[in-house]
Amino acid sequence: MKQYEDHIQMEFSLNGERVTTRFDVDETLLHVVRNRIGLKGQKGGCLNGDCGACTMLIDGVPVKSCLMLAIDAEGKEVTTIEGLKDTPVQKAFVAKQGFQCGYCTSGFVMNTHALLQAHPDADEETIQNWLSANLCRCTGYEGIEEAVKMAQKNL
Amino acid sequence: MEVNQSPLGRNERRVDADVKVTGQAVFTGDMYVSGMLHTAFKRSPHAFAKIVRIDTSEASKLPGVKRIVTGEEFPTNLGLYMGDKPVMARGVVRHYGEHVAAVIADTKKQAEAAVNLIKVEYEIKKPILSVSDALQADAELIHPDIMSYATIPAIIPQEGTNVPNLTKIRKGDIDKAFGEAAHTVKSSVSIPIGDHVAMERRAATCRITADGDVHITSSTQAPFVVKSLLGIFFNIPPGKIIVDTPFVGGGFGGKAGLQLEGLAYALSKSVGGRPVMVENSREDDMVTSPGHMGLEATVELAADSQGKLLGLRGEYNYNSGAYADYAVNISRAGAIAGTGPYRVDNVHIDSRCVYTNLPFSTAFRGFGHIEMIFAVERAMSELANKIGLDPYEIRHKNAIQPGDTTPVQSLLGRSTGNLRGCLDLVKNELGDITEVEQVDGKIRAKSIVSFWKAPAMPTNTDAGAILTFNIDGSCNINTGIIEIGQGTKTGLVQLVAETLRVETDMVHVEIGVRTRTSPTDWATAASRALMMAGSAAVEAAQDALDQMYDTAEAVLKVPKRLLDHGGGRIFEKDHPDIGLSFAEIALGYVYPDGNTIKGQIIGRGRYVAHKLTGIDPDTGQGHPDLEWTIGSHGIQVLVDPNTGIFEIERAICAMDVGKVVNPDLARGQVIGSMSMGIGYTIYEGFKFNSRGQITNENLRDHKIMRYGQQPKYDVFFLETPQLDGPYGLRGLGEPGITGMPAAISNALSRALGRPIRHIPFTPEKLAMEDHHE
Numbered sequence: 009m010k011q012y013e014d015h016i017q018m019e020f021s022l023n024g025e026r027v028t029t030r031f032d033v034d035e036t037l038l039h040v041v042r043n044r045i046g047l048k049g050q051k052g053g054c055l056n057g058d059c060g061a062c063t064m065l066i067d068g069v070p071v072k073s074c075l076m077l078a079i080d081a082e083g084k085e086v087t088t089i090e091g092l093k094d095t096p097v098q099k100a101f102v103a104k105q106g107f108q109c110g111y112c113t114s115g116f117v118m119n120t121h122a123l124l125q126a127h128p129d130a131d132e133e134t135i136q137n138w139l140s141a142n143l144c145r146c147t148g149y150e151g152i153e154e155a156v157k158m159a160q161k162n163l
Numbered sequence: 164m165e166v167n168q169s170p171l172g173r174n175e176r177r178v179d180a181d182v183k184v185t186g187q188a189v190f191t192g193d194m195y196v197s198g199m200l201h202t203a204f205k206r207s208p209h210a211f212a213k214i215v216r217i218d219t220s221e222a223s224k225l226p227g228v229k230r231i232v233t234g235e236e237f238p239t240n241l242g243l244y245m246g247d248k249p250v251m252a253r254g255v256v257r258h259y260g261e262h263v264a265a266v267i268a269d270t271k272k273q274a275e276a277a278v279n280l281i282k283v284e285y286e287i288k289k290p291i292l293s294v295s296d297a298l299q300a301d302a303e304l305i306h307p308d309i310m311s312y313a314t315i316p317a318i319i320p321q322e323g324t325n326v327p328n329l330t331k332i333r334k335g336d337i338d339k340a341f342g343e344a345a346h347t348v349k350s351s352v353s354i355p356i357g358d359h360v361a362m363e364r365r366a367a368t369c370r371i372t373a374d375g376d377v378h379i380t381s382s383t384q385a386p387f388v389v390k391s392l393l394g395i396f397f398n399i400p401p402g403k404i405i406v407d408t409p410f411v412g413g414g415f416g417g418k419a420g421l422q423l424e425g426l427a428y429a430l431s432k433s434v435g436g437r438p439v440m441v442e443n444s445r446e447d448d449m450v451t452s453p454g455h456m457g458l459e460a461t462v463e464l465a466a467d468s469q470g471k472l473l474g475l476r477g478e479y480n481y482n483s484g485a486y487a488d489y490a491v492n493i494s495r496a497g498a499i500a501g502t503g504p505y506r507v508d509n510v511h512i513d514s515r516c517v518y519t520n521l522p523f524s525t526a527f528r529g530f531g532h533i534e535m536i537f538a539v540e541r542a543m544s545e546l547a548n549k550i551g552l553d554p555y556e557i558r559h560k561n562a563i564q565p566g567d568t569t570p571v572q573s574l575l576g577r578s579t580g581n582l583r584g585c586l587d588l589v590k591n592e593l594g595d596i597t598e599v600e601q602v603d604g605k606i607r608a609k610s611i612v613s614f615w616k617a618p619a620m621p622t623n624t625d626a627g628a629i630l631t632f633n634i635d636g637s638c639n640i641n642t643g644i645i646e647i648g649q650g651t652k653t654g655l656v657q658l659v660a661e662t663l664r665v666e667t668d669m670v671h672v673e674i675g676v677r678t679r680t681s682p683t684d685w686a687t688a689a690s691r692a693l694m695m696a697g698s699a700a701v702e703a704a705q706d707a708l709d710q711m712y713d714t715a716e717a718v719l720k721v722p723k724r725l726l727d728h729g730g731g732r733i734f735e736k737d738h739p740d741i742g743l744s745f746a747e748i749a750l751g752y753v754y755p756d757g758n759t760i761k762g763q764i765i766g767r768g769r770y771v772a773h774k775l776t777g778i779d780p781d782t783g784q785g786h787p788d789l790e791w792t793i794g795s796h797g798i799q800v801l802v803d804p805n806t807g808i809f810e811i812e813r814a815i816c817a818m819d820v821g822k823v824v825n826p827d828l829a830r831g832q833v834i835g836s837m838s839m840g841i842g843y844t845i846y847e848g849f850k851f852n853s854r855g856q857i858t859n860e861n862l863r864d865h866k867i868m869r870y871g872q873q874p875k876y877d878v879f880f881l882e883t884p885q886l887d888g889p890y891g892l893r894g895l896g897e898p899g900i901t902g903m904p905a906a907i908s909n910a911l912s913r914a915l916g917r918p919i920r921h922i923p924f925t926p927e928k929l930a931m932e933d934h935h936e
């Protein structure tokens with residue numbers, strides 16, 4: 009029998025639950041969460057750090073999970089869209105048409121959620137700094153902009 | 164009727180809202196079946212080269228590799244309107260990024276590792292990188308076998324050239340018009356090829372089961388096209404092909420036609436029908452799969468002394484890149500609509516689809532109209548300047564009206580949208596269009612343009628709807644329409660609820676499409692979904708009502724004509740309290756003694772385009788244009804003339820949509836279109852080096868609009884009913900992009916005092932290059 013040293017087992021917290029998972033050292037967090045664990049809510053729009061569809065929260069901080077090695081999540085709290093339910097951000101995205109095809113939506117919701125946790129009173133410039141990390145091809149951003157403002161009011 | 168408010172015109176909550184904000188919406192790339200194999204592709208680094216040798220020996224030794232295949236294994240060509248594209252390159256590569264070989268392996272990582280070990284020897288040729296070079300008499304032929312490809316009859320390839328389709332429009336007497344003109348102008352514009360950048364990368368899976376069924380799951384806008392083309396090109400009985408489509412993460416035309424499905428089928432077949440996933444990387448999605456066409460165009464206008472248009476001469480050369488499977492019909496659509504929404508009695512247009520050695524093109528939001536309207540509206544503004552006419556005036560004066568004919572000489576009827584009304588709405592917002600304001604060294608300027616769009620579809624384009632019922636009297640809509648983000652599923656619910664006179668929570672809609680069980684539907688494209696599948700859904704609801712009236716007539720013993728429906732009941736007109744609920748009839752009426760009559764209600768609805776024809780190959784005369792969506796755009800820019808840096812402050816759209824079914828969704832479609840139009844005009848387009856290699860094939864270098872770059876949007880709708888649309892509606896998903904390049908160009912041109920003609924309008928260009936025009 010062979011034993012591979014690049015295959016590792018790691019424990020971390022995913023959406024508030026402890027998970028233990030095995031993967032190769034060079035796998036990204038996005039890959040491990042989607043394909044090893046099977047939570048597919050976060051999308052890979054580019055796998056290159058450019059679109060933000062893969063945004064997860066690591067200890068509350070938004071990170072492009074396509075650029076982060078899964079091993080770096082050891083001992084951390086990882087939150088994906090599956091970990092959010094009925095939040096003001098999600099409600100506002102529904103109310104204000106902050107989505108169309110929905111492919112970018114998980115990433116936008118995660119980033120907006122983190123933004124409003126960190127800066128409940130974020131001004132336009134702060135909002136823009138944060139959300140320009142994500143791309144949406146469908147909405148022209150008006151609905152997203154309104155959703156962020158509505159969520160901010162309803163925090 | 165017990166429903167308080169009609170579901171039409173209401174901001175109904177989207178049916179897909181909850182699953183989309185919770186990450187539960189499932190897309191093709193999320194779907195694995197056990198035993199699924201993965202793929203990676205060797206791509207061509209060259210734009211034009213002969214393949215001398217492909218060596219896969221090292222690669223095939225890697226662990227996990229199941230098979231490596233090259234294009235030679237698949238002698239078939241694929242293509243929607245023109246079968247010019249091999250499954251993978253055979254003998255020659257015609258654009259950078261073209262598939263040369265495929266590795267099928269247990270994991271993606273293994274497949275990618277093997278790709279790196281494939282060695283390909285090429286004999287490099289000089290690539291043709293512009294339309295004008297491709298049209299030179301001595302240009303090398305990119306497709307020497309152009310005449311042997313299968314095409315639909317509407318396509319007219321030109322032997323011995325790089326032109327897979329030439330569409331001619333000849334109306335009136337063009338020489339006379341120019342001879343009599345008081346004013347003429349001539350203007351040229353250009354647009355680079357570029358990409359749709361749907362956020363979901365294209366994906367397709369295929370498995371072939373022991374019974375011979377071919378199961379495809381694909382991120383397609385056109386599962387029925389996939390079914391029929393796979394049947395034709397691979398000789399499979401169509402009933403054995405089952406195409407499933409879940410949610411699609413944006414299409415914009417790029418997922419219409421045949422995309423990765425043929426490849427997925429060929430690869431699955433090569434490993435004995437095992438499930439195979441083909442999923443583009445972002446880079447593949449941009450350059451290996453098709454993007455949008457480019458354009459080099461010249462428009463000449465002739466007008467009388469008052470600015471009334473007498474004639475238009477247009478030369479539209481669309482850059483299709485290396486293949487033209489879908490694009491041959493785009494250059495044709497640009498010709499059919501080739502004057503913009505103006506009355507022009509004398510027209511002479513040559514519209515060509517032209518091969519070059521750039522990545523190839525397919526349908527893109529606006530389908531040839533965005534390019535053509537840019538060319539026409541730039542010329543209109545130059546004409547207005549020359550005559551000294553207000554840009555609003557000249558458009559108002561020449562606006563097309565019912566009773567006028569289109570470039571293909573089809574007569575516009577009462578359903579024609581109100582262009583003058585749209586122009587007025589935009590002008591109301593912007594005030595004096597010619598006003599130029601100096602603001603701290605910057606210049607603020609405005610523009611107004613017109614647009615129109617007609618679908619360019621097969622003459623027998625169809626849609627269907629099936630309505631089944633549940634025990635509580637609620638119903639389920641099944642159509643072949645794909646939810647690509649546009650919100651049609653929600654609109655269908657509203658149309659059916661209106662017809663049945665029930666609340667929308669009594670109407671359910673199937674999101675996914677499966678070609679074996681959903682009714683046939685041409686494609687979710689051409690802004691046709693709500694109009695055509697909506698017509699079918701309304702007819703299905705009427706058919707269901709008819710059946711329910713039959714049951715009620717028998718049970719209530721009152722003739723049908725004395726019955727009415729509302730609030731989920733059929734009741735006596737004379738005694739509204741006497742009636743039956745839908746729940747009592749939907750699955751057959753059960754008498755107290757257990758006897759049951761009639762059985763379940765199944766509503767059937769169909770739509771097929773009516774009275775469409777092809778066009779005459781020499782004059783373009785015909786009736787290919789089913790319906791026109793007409794409107795106007797206005798733009799306000801603030802530009803620094805020294806740096807060329809500018810901001811689009813306002814983007815306005817007024818459009819005659821016949822009937823607004825869901826105001827929020829309609830506005831979302833129009834704003835989405837406008838934002839895409841802004842990106843197309845000022846940020847996007849492929850860059851390439853002298854060898855034809857694309858240098859911005861990722862989203863870092865190929866910019867699209869980001870959050871914070873959006874202008875203030877204003878959207879207005881007029882409602883001149885489309886008499887053949889359900890409740891008077893017509894398509895609105897695309898037209899909102901079509902006037903944007905022209906509007907931005909015209910505002911910048913006014914600000915800078917010189918014509919801005921070459922997309923993308925980057926600050927560098929505005930500050931420097933265009934000086935030399």
Ligand code: FES
Nearest residue numbers: 053055059060074
């Ligand atoms: S997938 Fe991670 S940024 Fe695009």
Ligand code: FES
Nearest residue numbers: 108112144145146
């Ligand atoms: S909703 Fe489609 S990309 Fe944002």
